[in-house]
Every structure is written in C-alpha cells, then in structure tokens.
Amino acid sequence: MTPSPQIKIPATYLRGGTSKGVFFRLQDLPEAARQPGPARDSLLMRVIGSPDPYGKQIDGMGGATSSTSKTVILSPSERQGHDIDYLFGQVSIDSAFVDWSGNCGNLSAAVGPFAIMSGIVPKERIPANGTCTLRIWQANIGKTIIAHVPMTNGQVQETGDFELDGVTFPAAEVPLEFLDPADEGEEGGAMFPTGRLIDDLDVPGIGVLKATLINAGIPTIFLNASDIGYTGTELQDDINGDPAALARFETIRAHGALKMSLIQDLSEAAKRQHTPKVAFVAPPADYVASSGKAVTSGDIDLLVRALSMGKLHHAMMGTAAVAIGVAAAVPGTLVNLAAGGGPRQAVRFGHPSGTLRVGAEAVLEDGEWKVTKALMSRSARVLMEGWVRVPG
Structure with a gap:
C-alpha cells in the first residue's frame, strides 16, 4: 500500500451557544462533497473522528458529546430574500452516519458571524457599527432564522458581557428569531402531529x-x-x-x-x-x-x-x-x-x-394554534481557523 498524503480543507472551529462545531464554506469542500451523499458524509465523519467504537473521537475534531460532534456547511443563499443557506450535520459518535434531520439552534448563533467573517455576506450588507441583521435559510428543516450580529469597527463583535448558563465566559449577545418555527407541511405534519395537545x-x-x-x-x-x-x-x-x-x-x-x-x-x-x-x-x-x-x-x-x-x-x-x-x-x-x-x-x-x-x-x-416566531439569545466565538486535514 502506497501512503497517500492528507488533504487540507479550509475550516473554522466555532462555539455557538452551548455547542461547538466545524464550519465550512460549501465552495471550499472537495468537489465530490459539495453535493449530499456518501462522499460528503464520509468526509465529515473523518473530520470529526467518527465512527469511534471507543466513543472518544480522539482522531478528529469532535469532543465525544452530542454538543461537540457537529458540522456546518454555509453558502450564499439561493433563496430569494435570504442571505445565507445553512446546512447542519449531526455526526454520530460511535456509528457511521451523519443525521441531517434537524437543525442546531445553538450553532445557529454562529452562522451569521462566520458568514460575515468568511465573505459569504457581501460587504455592502455589513454595517461598520451597530447590528448586521441577516436572514438565514435553515436548509435541514426549510425555515427562516433572523440573526442580529453585533458589529464594531467593521468587525464582528465577539466579546461582551452577555452571560449564558452552560458557557463559562461572557461574550457578545446574538439575538435570534426563529420564524414560523412549527414544522407544518414537513414530514411530521402539523405543529401537533396527532392533533392533540396531550x-x-x-x-x-x-x-x-x-x-x-x-x-x-x-x-x-x-x-x-x-x-x-x-x-x-x-x-x-x-x-x-x-x-x-x-x-x-x-x-x-x-x-x-x-x-x-x-x-x-x-x-x-x-x-x-x-x-x-x-x-x-x-x-x-x-x-x-x-x-x-x-x-x-x-x-x-x-x-x-x-x-x-x-x-x-x-x-x-x-x-x-x-x-x-x-x-x-x-x-x-x-x-x-x-x-x-x-x-x-x-x-x-x-x-x-x-x-x-x-x-x-x-x-x-x-x-388551531399558530406560532409566528420564537425568540432567544445566544453568543458565538471563533475558537480556531485555518484548515482541517483528513487522510486522502
């Protein structure tokens, strides 16, 4: 067997709320992984270090918990009235699959900051100071999230005094609006799929x-x-x-x-x-x-x-x-x-x-009960940026 070199992929490791994940721009992924399918899943599992029968993810970026075995793929939105397309992959720790069936609300707080920093959001959309309000299309569940990202001197403000239980250090607040959060019309049907509250x-x-x-x-x-x-x-x-x-x-x-x-x-x-x-x-x-x-x-x-x-x-x-x-x-x-x-x-x-x-x-x-939006605040911070390496 002739050893093959590792490949380098631009990536950023971010904390969003009480979760951590590896963020990618869609355009930076190897061509075979730019589409849904086995190539993408295999790549993300190898980045995170899964499947790991030891349950530790030692040979990858995962932290061996559901909160840290996460990946995100972002791109400029193809949907009218939106800035970002956001796809979330929950990587199983000990089994060989990536679950694409839902969103991560915690990492949603990091989507706007990463998109601004990585050039996904056009410069003319970004104020030098104040708040950059972004419409995010959550592709897993087909819903819109509005993120209010604080800006200072043309940069995403990451530090601040907003405290979130479950996160040790304070940071800047990122308010989020989850529009029409009930999954009506999705695979599970209405907000209350059985038609009953209990x-x-x-x-x-x-x-x-x-x-x-x-x-x-x-x-x-x-x-x-x-x-x-x-x-x-x-x-x-x-x-x-x-x-x-x-x-x-x-x-x-x-x-x-x-x-x-x-x-x-x-x-x-x-x-x-x-x-x-x-x-x-x-x-x-x-x-x-x-x-x-x-x-x-x-x-x-x-x-x-x-x-x-x-x-x-x-x-x-x-x-x-x-x-x-x-x-x-x-x-x-x-x-x-x-x-x-x-x-x-x-x-x-x-x-x-x-x-x-x-x-x-x-x-x-x-x-029937209808919910127009849900609101909560999180914080986000870049932990490391550069490249992840995976065996070719």
Missing part, C-alpha cells in the same frame, strides 16, 4: 405516558418528570450513569417518533438519532446547577431536562428551547401546565447548567 403514548415495557408531541424548532416529545420517576432537578450523571434509564428513554423516543409519523417502523429510529428529542418537565423547584450555582424556584417558571443523541444534555439544545417556548405559549400542553398554565409569551426554565429565557408568539386561528 397524547397517551403507549410504550411497551414502560406503560402509557402522558406526552405532548410537538414539531416546533425540532420535533420533541415532552413528558412529565413525575410520570417516569424523576423530579426535573436531575443533572447529567443522574441519567447518563444509568444504562437502564438511557435504554428506556430510547424506547420512549422510538415510539414517540412513530406516533409523530417521523418514522414508519421502529427500526428506523436507530438511524435518526438527532430527532425527535425527549424532554421531561416539572413545576419550579430549588436545585444546584452543575456549576454549583443555586437555582431557586422563584428564578424560574418550570424545570426542563432534555436528551440529545441518547444522553442527557448538559444545558439545553437551542432547537429544544424553541420547542419549550412554543409549547409553553399554548395553553394545555404539558410544558404550559408545568409552568402554571394560562397564556404566556415567555418562560424562564431551569436546566442542568442554570436557566434560560425563551419567548414565543402564539395565536389561535380557526381552532
């Missing part, structure tokens, strides 16, 4: 669970914490150190996906790890976050814990936060009831790393 989800070996099944931000299965033996104050080790619990959650996720019509057979769930998410909710209670910060019941409207790629998330996925905000805005969902019920335009919820506020605008039209 369903009876029959899970063999577990029982019948009350569940709110929602397509908003990302398809999500919401459960009551008390129905599955939890309080809603759990931290990562409480769940992730319990293989039996993780197996139960995966069984619930698979049956929920089937009921939401996201899959046609239970066997398909194994190749669709990114969606749907499973989350459980509870009324406010005091707890100590993973950082040691005390969160009191008076600080929050409800408690939420969510799983991503088979493990309890260390904070909260951005897209799941959108789902929380939307579900909270609709009276009668499990999320809304955990927050005290009644109409509301915003909630602050407690997660393992602290708290997060998310808003949503919901209206009842012809007997």
Whole structure:
C-alpha cells in the first residue's frame, strides 16, 4: 500500500451557544462533497473522528458529546430574500452516519458571524457599527432564522458581557428569531402531529405516558418528570450513569417518533438519532446547577431536562428551547401546565447548567394554534481557523 498524503480543507472551529462545531464554506469542500451523499458524509465523519467504537473521537475534531460532534456547511443563499443557506450535520459518535434531520439552534448563533467573517455576506450588507441583521435559510428543516450580529469597527463583535448558563465566559449577545418555527407541511405534519395537545403514548415495557408531541424548532416529545420517576432537578450523571434509564428513554423516543409519523417502523429510529428529542418537565423547584450555582424556584417558571443523541444534555439544545417556548405559549400542553398554565409569551426554565429565557408568539386561528416566531439569545466565538486535514 502506497501512503497517500492528507488533504487540507479550509475550516473554522466555532462555539455557538452551548455547542461547538466545524464550519465550512460549501465552495471550499472537495468537489465530490459539495453535493449530499456518501462522499460528503464520509468526509465529515473523518473530520470529526467518527465512527469511534471507543466513543472518544480522539482522531478528529469532535469532543465525544452530542454538543461537540457537529458540522456546518454555509453558502450564499439561493433563496430569494435570504442571505445565507445553512446546512447542519449531526455526526454520530460511535456509528457511521451523519443525521441531517434537524437543525442546531445553538450553532445557529454562529452562522451569521462566520458568514460575515468568511465573505459569504457581501460587504455592502455589513454595517461598520451597530447590528448586521441577516436572514438565514435553515436548509435541514426549510425555515427562516433572523440573526442580529453585533458589529464594531467593521468587525464582528465577539466579546461582551452577555452571560449564558452552560458557557463559562461572557461574550457578545446574538439575538435570534426563529420564524414560523412549527414544522407544518414537513414530514411530521402539523405543529401537533396527532392533533392533540396531550397524547397517551403507549410504550411497551414502560406503560402509557402522558406526552405532548410537538414539531416546533425540532420535533420533541415532552413528558412529565413525575410520570417516569424523576423530579426535573436531575443533572447529567443522574441519567447518563444509568444504562437502564438511557435504554428506556430510547424506547420512549422510538415510539414517540412513530406516533409523530417521523418514522414508519421502529427500526428506523436507530438511524435518526438527532430527532425527535425527549424532554421531561416539572413545576419550579430549588436545585444546584452543575456549576454549583443555586437555582431557586422563584428564578424560574418550570424545570426542563432534555436528551440529545441518547444522553442527557448538559444545558439545553437551542432547537429544544424553541420547542419549550412554543409549547409553553399554548395553553394545555404539558410544558404550559408545568409552568402554571394560562397564556404566556415567555418562560424562564431551569436546566442542568442554570436557566434560560425563551419567548414565543402564539395565536389561535380557526381552532388551531399558530406560532409566528420564537425568540432567544445566544453568543458565538471563533475558537480556531485555518484548515482541517483528513487522510486522502
């Protein structure tokens, strides 16, 4: 065997919200990887270091968690009225596939800054100071995101005093608007795919669970914490150190996906790890976050814990936060009831790393709930830029 040299691909490693990912311009990818398919998936897996049976991603850029096994491909938008086309790939850690079924709300905060820095956004669209407002087409789910990127002296402002629980250091705030976040017309159907705000989800070996099944931000299965033996104050080790619990959650996720019509057979769930998410909710209670910060019941409207790629998330996925905000805005969902019920335009919820506020605008039209947008703030920062190298 004649050794082949590694190839170099321009790339940037960014933090967006509580996630990290490797960002590419579409034009910089090898020609075979500029189109969806096996060549693209193989390249991204090799960049990240997957599949890794050790679960560590030592030979790649991934960090061996769902929050750090991520890739993004950006290009000038081909869609009228938009600036950027944004494609997100969630790379499986130990299996050989990339899940393209959903968005990453956290990395959405880094899309605008990277697009400005890398020349995707024309210079005439970028103010020297103030805010650069960009319309982003999220290609995975066919939705629009508006990012408000702070600018100082012609450069993206990355430093600042905005604090986000789950991120150690403060940075500049990037407000995001997720327009029409419900996935109406997509594969899962309407915002509430079964037509009900609360369903009876029959899970063999577990029982019948009350569940709110929602397509908003990302398809999500919401459960009551008390129905599955939890309080809603759990931290990562409480769940992730319990293989039996993780197996139960995966069984619930698979049956929920089937009921939401996201899959046609239970066997398909194994190749669709990114969606749907499973989350459980509870009324406010005091707890100590993973950082040691005390969160009191008076600080929050409800408690939420969510799983991503088979493990309890260390904070909260951005897209799941959108789902929380939307579900909270609709009276009668499990999320809304955990927050005290009644109409509301915003909630602050407690997660393992602290708290997060998310808003949503919901209206009842012809007997159906519609959500015009969800709002939240994140931050983003370039960690490293240059080239990634992969074996040729």
